Amino acid sequence: MKAATRLRAGDAVAVSTAGLRARRLRAALSALGVAIAIAALVAVLGVAESSKAELLDQLGRQGNLLTVATGKTFGGDPAPLPATAPAMIRRIPPVRSVTAVGNVEGVTVRRSAAVPSQQTGGITVLAAQPSLVDVLAVPLARGAFLPHPAFPEVVLGDATARILGIGAIDAQTQVYLGGTYFTVVGILAPTPVAPEIDTAALISYDVADELFQLQGRSSRVYLRVDPDQVADVAAVLAFTAAPQDPRSVEVGRPSDLLLARIAAKGAFVGLFLGLGSIALLVAGVGIANIMVISVLERRAEIGLRRALGARRRDVAVQFLLESALLTTAGGVLGVALGCLATAVAAHLAGNPVAIPVVAPIAGLAAALAVGALAGCYPALRAARLPPADALRTP
Amino acid sequence: MTTALELHLVNKIYPPPTTVTALRDVSLVVRTGETVAITGPSGAGKTTLLSILGTLERPTSGAVRIAGTDTTDLSDPDLAGVRAWHLGFVFQQFFLLDHLSVLDNVATGLLYRGVPAATRRARAGEVLERVGLSGRLRHRPAQLSGGERQRVAIARALVGQPAVLLADEPTGNLDSATGQEIAALLAGLGGSTTVVLITHNMEVAATMARQVQLRDGRILDTADAP
Numbered sequence: 097m098k099a100a101t102r103l104r105a106g107d108a109v110a111v112s113t114a115g116l117r118a119r120r121l122r123a124a125l126s127a128l129g130v131a132i133a134i135a136a137l138v139a140v141l142g143v144a145e146s147s148k149a150e151l152l153d154q155l156g157r158q159g160n161l162l163t164v165a166t167g168k169t170f171g172g173d174p175a176p177l178p179a180t181a182p183a184m185i186r187r188i189p190p191v192r193s194v195t196a197v198g199n200v201e202g203v204t205v206r207r208s209a210a211v212p213s214q215q216t217g218g219i220t221v222l223a224a225q226p227s228l229v230d231v232l233a234v235p236l237a238r239g240a241f242l243p244h245p246a247f248p249e250v251v252l253g254d255a256t257a258r259i260l261g262i263g264a265i266d267a268q269t270q271v272y273l274g275g276t277y278f279t280v281v282g283i284l285a286p287t288p289v290a291p292e293i294d295t296a297a298l299i300s301y302d303v304a305d306e307l308f309q310l311q312g313r314s315s316r317v318y319l320r321v322d323p324d325q326v327a328d329v330a331a332v333l334a335f336t337a338a339p340q341d342p343r344s345v346e347v348g349r350p351s352d353l354l355l356a357r358i359a360a361k362g363a364f365v366g367l368f369l370g371l372g373s374i375a376l377l378v379a380g381v382g383i384a385n386i387m388v389i390s391v392l393e394r395r396a397e398i399g400l401r402r403a404l405g406a407r408r409r410d411v412a413v414q415f416l417l418e419s420a421l422l423t424t425a426g427g428v429l430g431v432a433l434g435c436l437a438t439a440v441a442a443h444l445a446g447n448p449v450a451i452p453v454v455a456p457i458a459g460l461a462a463a464l465a466v467g468a469l470a471g472c473y474p475a476l477r478a479a480r481l482p483p484a485d486a487l488r489t490p
Numbered sequence: 491m492t493t494a495l496e497l498h499l500v501n502k503i504y505p506p507p508t509t510v511t512a513l514r515d516v517s518l519v520v521r522t523g524e525t526v527a528i529t530g531p532s533g534a535g536k537t538t539l540l541s542i543l544g545t546l547e548r549p550t551s552g553a554v555r556i557a558g559t560d561t562t563d564l565s566d567p568d569l570a571g572v573r574a575w576h577l578g579f580v581f582q583q584f585f586l587l588d589h590l591s592v593l594d595n596v597a598t599g600l601l602y603r604g605v606p607a608a609t610r611r612a613r614a615g616e617v618l619e620r621v622g623l624s625g626r627l628r629h630r631p632a633q634l635s636g637g638e639r640q641r642v643a644i645a646r647a648l649v650g651q652p653a654v655l656l657a658d659e660p661t662g663n664l665d666s667a668t669g670q671e672i673a674a675l676l677a678g679l680g681g682s683t684t685v686v687l688i689t690h691n692m693e694v695a696a697t698m699a700r701q702v703q704l705r706d707g708r709i710l711d712t713a714d715a716p
Binding site: 114118396397399400403404408409410482483487 | 538567588598602
């Protein structure tokens, strides 16, 4: 008695897709739920990775930047850097370039003399050397960097320009700085590694000495080091800068700031991934719900298939495949939408588009897993339905 | 003459909460190629009898032999195999799949034998020609009349050339003229295919070679057609 049944794999897929095609709108809507959740997950990963790529890029470029700054003495008094500090630091062999800024104290910057002197906007005035731009690798957003050191000219940090409300500059753009009008000759691009430059108004040492008696003193030194010897240089920097009182200076590695920002982004990614996963869970419950309804509606079909020779297994596979196909279709659409969202977001933020390879793969895998899980119970119910009962459906 | 179907002292008692005794000590032998009508009022146990003959349900006690094989100890997949290879079903409600064409509906009759799709379609085309529907292959079931739909269902049952065709009120949803045509079609299968048909329509029953009356789960008497 020849009686073995078998359902070809291709036929199983065809049966399931036909089942989905028979209920197009319902299938499309429930797949859309999965698509949105997967798109959110892929976009979170993609956007985070794109902005992280930007930060990591900066980290790579800024990793060998060190700073030496005025610290406090043990008694709590501000300690200026010794006048010899920049020159001494330059003599450390792995140091490639050095630049210094001097804090001009008691001087405010305002849009004009009519603005009350209390409204400083938190802007500091720094005397800067021409090498600042190169050492910090900060481009000028507009203008030039103090082309005439003897003239009262000023270059504004990115935040400073915004605080003062200065966007475009021309020969008439001036700010009121310490009792004199200075011509704004340039605006710096943002410097994530040196936020103190962002909020500063930079003037030349010559002018600072002449108008504000700075006497060439430095409050902070920036230096570029051989990337392989950053730690070695950092270790000797305090002694070199202030041999008499090494504890009065603070040695910093600004790229640590970038690391902190990357870590902070990671924390947000975790949060958003959690929210995206909840969305996916909700979509999965929706799929399970739709599949349970489908099984109830299709009792007669289940009975018929059993009468035609379908095993319990064949019926279970049919519904499980329907569920998995539904969520996989949603997953494919979701990955596409997520990548598109990432590209748009990265474009708007000016970041490179960096979608981690794991994002689309994980998105599809998650969709498939949700489909399989959501389809389990309905498939089991369909398979357990006694054929005679199923066929008695009115 | 060989035996196509054999029931021996079959009882069917549905479990609580209903606890209905649907069949009591039913014994029945259907010979190969025979056409049999099972008649009786509603609730007599006709559909239960057909389900048990079709291995869609297991009896509470008693034995069912199909084409010489005792089905009592067969597993669920084995029973599915018996249905796929030896039995064809026709139902009152047709149970056609709305989203498939007439041709594909009939081809579904071979789906669970693992026959390739092209072969399934070719055979479906042949059977549809036999039932007079060769012009309707690409139609959807919804575009057909009731009689045509039942012909599609009969073609689906016959596409695998089963030994036994089981029909549960196949004319129940049709007007009497169409019903007689369907009954005649089924009766004409006798000789090569064993046909067991359930009906409470005596005219339809009369088209079968033998009538078996069922009442309260018992067989009253069997009579060969005059």
